[in-house]
Amino acid sequence: MARIELNNIEKFFGSVQVLKNVSLTIEDGEFVVMLGQSGCGKTTMLRAIAGLETVSSGTITIDGREVQDLKAADRDIAFVFQSFSLYPHMTVEENIAFPLRAVRSSKADRVAEVKEVAKFLGIERLLPRRPSALSGGDMQRVAIGRALVRRPQALLMDEPIGALDAKLREQMRAEIKRLHIARNSTSVYVTHDQVEAMSLADRIVVMHDGVLQQVGAPNEVYLHPANLFVAQFVGSPVMNIADVAVEGSGTDALLRVGRSEGFRVPTATVSHLNGSPAKLGIRPEAVLLSREPGEGFETETTNVEPLGSHDIVDVRVGDETLRARCDSGFARGDGEKVWVTLDPARAHFFDAQTGQSLRRTA
Amino acid sequence: MAEVKTTREVVMNRAAIAAVFVALIVMLTPIYWIASTAFKPRSLATTAPPTVFFEPTLTPFAKLFVRRSQMREPVDQETYDAAPWWEQLIYDDGESVVRNRRSGEITPSGYWDRYKNSLIISIISTFLAVSMGTLTAYGFSRFKVKGENDWLFFILSTRMLPPVVVAIPMFLMYRAVGLHDTHLGLIILYTAFNLSFSVWIMKGFIDEIPREYEEAALVDGYTRLQAFIKIVLPEALTGIAATAVFCFIIAWNEYAFALMMTNRNAQTAPPYIPSQVGSGLPDWSVIAAGAFLFLLPVAIFTFLLRNHLLRGMSFGAIRK
Ligand SMILES: Nc1ncnc2c1ncn2[C@@H]1O[C@H](COP(=O)(O)OP(=O)(O)OP(=O)(O)O)[C@@H](O)[C@H]1O
Ligand SMILES: [Mg+2]
Numbered sequence: 257m258a259r260i261e262l263n264n265i266e267k268f269f270g271s272v273q274v275l276k277n278v279s280l281t282i283e284d285g286e287f288v289v290m291l292g293q294s295g296c297g298k299t300t301m302l303r304a305i306a307g308l309e310t311v312s313s314g315t316i317t318i319d320g321r322e323v324q325d326l327k328a329a330d331r332d333i334a335f336v337f338q339s340f341s342l343y344p345h346m347t348v349e350e351n352i353a354f355p356l357r358a359v360r361s362s363k364a365d366r367v368a369e370v371k372e373v374a375k376f377l378g379i380e381r382l383l384p385r386r387p388s389a390l391s392g393g394d395m396q397r398v399a400i401g402r403a404l405v406r407r408p409q410a411l412l413m414d415e416p417i418g419a420l421d422a423k424l425r426e427q428m429r430a431e432i433k434r435l436h437i438a439r440n441s442t443s444v445y446v447t448h449d450q451v452e453a454m455s456l457a458d459r460i461v462v463m464h465d466g467v468l469q470q471v472g473a474p475n476e477v478y479l480h481p482a483n484l485f486v487a488q489f490v491g492s493p494v495m496n497i498a499d500v501a502v503e504g505s506g507t508d509a510l511l512r513v514g515r516s517e518g519f520r521v522p523t524a525t526v527s528h529l530n531g532s533p534a535k536l537g538i539r540p541e542a543v544l545l546s547r548e549p550g551e552g553f554e555t556e557t558t559n560v561e562p563l564g565s566h567d568i569v570d571v572r573v574g575d576e577t578l579r580a581r582c583d584s585g586f587a588r589g590d591g592e593k594v595w596v597t598l599d600p601a602r603a604h605f606f607d608a609q610t611g612q613s614l615r616r617t618a
Numbered sequence: 619m620a621e622v623k624t625t626r627e628v629v630m631n632r633a634a635i636a637a638v639f640v641a642l643i644v645m646l647t648p649i650y651w652i653a654s655t656a657f658k659p660r661s662l663a664t665t666a667p668p669t670v671f672f673e674p675t676l677t678p679f680a681k682l683f684v685r686r687s688q689m690r691e692p693v694d695q696e697t698y699d700a701a702p703w704w705e706q707l708i709y710d711d712g713e714s715v716v717r718n719r720r721s722g723e724i725t726p727s728g729y730w731d732r733y734k735n736s737l738i739i740s741i742i743s744t745f746l747a748v749s750m751g752t753l754t755a756y757g758f759s760r761f762k763v764k765g766e767n768d769w770l771f772f773i774l775s776t777r778m779l780p781p782v783v784v785a786i787p788m789f790l791m792y793r794a795v796g797l798h799d800t801h802l803g804l805i806i807l808y809t810a811f812n813l814s815f816s817v818w819i820m821k822g823f824i825d826e827i828p829r830e831y832e833e834a835a836l837v838d839g840y841t842r843l844q845a846f847i848k849i850v851l852p853e854a855l856t857g858i859a860a861t862a863v864f865c866f867i868i869a870w871n872e873y874a875f876a877l878m879m880t881n882r883n884a885q886t887a888p889p890y891i892p893s894q895v896g897s898g899l900p901d902w903s904v905i906a907a908g909a910f911l912f913l914l915p916v917a918i919f920t921f922l923l924r925n926h927l928l929r930g931m932s933f934g935a936i937r938k
Binding site: 306307308327328329331332333334335337339341343344345354355358359402406 | 828830831833834839841844849852
């Protein structure tokens, strides 16, 4: 197992820059998930670590050894592709044994190792089959088996379960987690599915347009998004973002969202803004609705999405719409009168120009 | 399971079957003609109307392989009884084998030598065209080649000229460098001729093989060459088989250049067989026997590769 370090990686395809000054350290035994939209450079990043793509500048080290100029074969890393990863002309057993044949291990060793991995993954009965006779989930189990059999320094996975249906994805997610806990292999996992990222990662790396936006534990990324992009990318339903003006002084300040009456909040929670133009970010669970008159002000619902375990209710706040997460059955339809408040402790503020988070210092 | 078909579908289906049947008759009749003539005695070969029912004989094949002469007087019984069965067939037909004056050995006709030449030249040139084509196609498919499209067009353009146009200059050049009437000469010619075809077809097939297959092998510790041999080649087998069949057929059937570029030593069967028509009164059943044997290698080769071919012909049409 190994520690992987990326230092100032840049990658150009022709004149298009796909990776911009990426630096990241992946600790020994850590499970890092790269999260980002399609086309943001996740695959390119992973391929660069594996040696399937050269980098234009920067260094990659594995356990202190610089590898950016080494061939893929010499980096001792395994890669699980999103698709097409099993050789159709070989049986499952031959597929899993294939990496072992590269290092010329003896036949008896190979059979034993393949057996062990297959047992670990619960795919023993599939060994004599051809890949064409496997289900999608089994195919990826075999692909993971092929990656693990060599006991590589690190395991790279590029959306390994992205092509599966939702139910199977959930099941495979759990299996991959179990596998990581059992083997404790240094792993880099690429996905555009934030639920997958949150549930698997020790640390999440959020990427956008070839730039690392934020690196942190799933909770931290969720609770303290570093900028507007991360705030809107992580979490479902998406965080509410609204223009906000802060007024007043004394103990209470007034948060005017979308030129509404405004929410009364303790001044301490907004004092660091210094009145500069900002955007408010607030997750639906921090938008509180009530049928009883109380704090906040009265408004009406505009849309209800019943989701079974809870409902998502849209309410008008000035000329903005905020989405709130409510108990199911809270509102029955549009145009119902409700009282709305915000939980100031869970409000985020972002610089209106740069989109960077404005966090309270101290 | 019984399928429910509309009247329209039934009619279309019948029409399709009828069309296939007609096409089959049109294509198989010449082959039937050659095959049946090859087993006919000389007397029945050119009857009008053609004889359909006859007792098949191997005499034409016996005659095909040896030099013969018209017998002036019947062979004496002793020699006849001592002769092997195929020689007896020739005597039965009123001809005798030509023997070497000194050694007394039977002199073979030119057929087997020409047939061997055809085999050697076709097999080697097919092998070269397919292997070079596969490697070239792999390079074009997987690596960034400067001016890739221009190169590919250039390769294709070598096939745009009708070959006969370059025949005379080729002939003069071959004479000048001593490639005239050599096996090597024809092998080079056919390889060059088939190469562009081979590159283009193989590029199509290799493009269809996902890069991830090789990349997985590269990450797993294999070199690119090993990945090519262990992964790309097996996956491209269908394409290789289809390309090989086409190249082989083209080389095997080639007539014009073989006629011009060879005369004895390296002559192939296609110019040889018709040349037998001209020597004396043509013995059509012997010529048919020669043509019949000439059909066999392509038929066998295609038959052996039929599974690959079927998949190869429909490549691109079916996606996994
Ligand atoms: N070989 C290449 N040549 C040119 N451009 C490329 C090449 N590979 C990738 N790109 C470009 O680089 C960008 C990043 O691609 P990459 O495959 O890394 O994205 P990704 O984050 O993995 O996206 P996805 O989620 O769709 O897989 C894309 O805009 C893509 O078009
Ligand atoms: Mg990708």
